Amino acid sequence: MATDMSEAIRQLVQDRGLSEELVLKTIENTLLAAYKRKFGTTENAVIRFSDDNREVAIYAKKQIVEELEDPVTEITLEEARQLDPEAEIGDEILIEIDPKEFDRGAVQSAKQTAHQSIREIQKDSLYSEFKDKVGEIIIGYYQRERNGTIYVDLGKAEGILPKKYQSPREVYRPNDRIKALIVEVTKGPSGLQIVLSRTHTEFVRAILELEVPEIYDKTVEIHKIVREPGYRTKIAVYSKREEVDPVGACVGLKGVRIQTIIKELEGEKVDILKYETDPRKFIKNALSPAEVKDVIILDEAKRQALAIVADSQLSLAIGKQGLNVRLANRLVDWNIDVKTESQYESMDIYSESRKAVSQLFGEEEGYEEDISRIAELPGVDPVVVDLLLQNGIEYIEDFLELTDEQLQNLQGISPQQIEELQRLIDENVEVVVEEEPAPEEEREDQEEVASSEEEEEYECPECGAKITLDMTTCPNCGVGLSFEYEDEE
Incomplete structure (x- = not known):
């Protein structure tokens, strides 16, 4: 059995990529499954491997008794002394079981247990291995395609490259080499699922780290990557060291590095620029x-x-x-x-610039007084602004000077739009109406009347207090007043 077992261990370790410890555990579980199928229990089963793990044996641990009741867990003293002359009642003795004694059902049960254990061990082992590689580049080979999804042979496992993660520039054929980013690893009932991508921005980042040593060692750092897969990628880079040109490091001597990246992206345009x-x-x-x-x-x-x-x-x-x-x-x-x-x-961006400055210094109130164009009104409808310009009206002052008849004759503007515009002007613009000066003759007459009224002063006949022509009683003593006017001839 030693030769058979050692050969089995070697094949499992090499072909399945399993550790020797896991293989030995699988063999132990297999023998225990066969033992249980034959004897109905594993409580008294003992598995022992040789020091070099090349041999394995299974034993039944039995107690020495005078009268035998359970042949699976007990043995008589007479039978025990045939194996060990010094055996005594109450002692425990290990009796080696030849696996060849197991019947067909026990062997079949052991095989199923072994296969299931190996599958679970493989699944767990591969999951741990690939889970640690999420975000890394991996190389595989085109295997087959189904409903747009490409299945990639990764050696130990199979990865999938969904249609949405494929660049529109790329066309694959059987056995084509595919370099992709591992974006997701999940373990389900059907097995391990490894999702790959060639459209993620992190795919470009990983390629840059492979092609540009300065990015890998953090001399040059990537600020941000944006991408339209298959068409264009923009990468902003910078360096904390003044003597290092981050863009030049990524482009490489005579553009060697950037050309390698473009080639990997199947001709997609790549812009390397400096972050500021x-x-x-x-x-x-x-x-x-x-x-x-x-x-x-x-x-x-x-x-x-x-x-x-x-x-x-x-x-x-x-x-x-x-x-x-x-x-x-x-x-x-x-x-x-x-x-x-x-x-x-x-x-006309002057108003926008002025507004920005006013907001910066907290002068928004003053800003409202400076609005002169209709287009500067907050919330004004651009359509109305364009229609007014077509009618030759750009400034608020010109609009306010229009008569009702002229407003009605404006081409393309509804009364509701005019009403809304007037409301915006009332809310945002302080309109100052200046009084027109009186005609010259009228102004002279007003001045003469004022001066004459100021020159004529009267006194109360009772108390002598100052009175005016418009008074009917004296404000000081209360006596009634009356004035007689002589007609001018």
């Missing part, structure tokens, strides 16, 4: 390969910015179907609006 703490500089870098002339922060709280580029750079900055600017937005976590220089010149 200044949002203006970071936004400029994020819109690469386009050249940005200037970046204006419109609203820092809402993280809104305007990037100005040359007319020839607009399509490059925005990218096909807006991909470049969309990835830049995700990379910097700002809402970036891209405009050309000519578009910028026609824009």
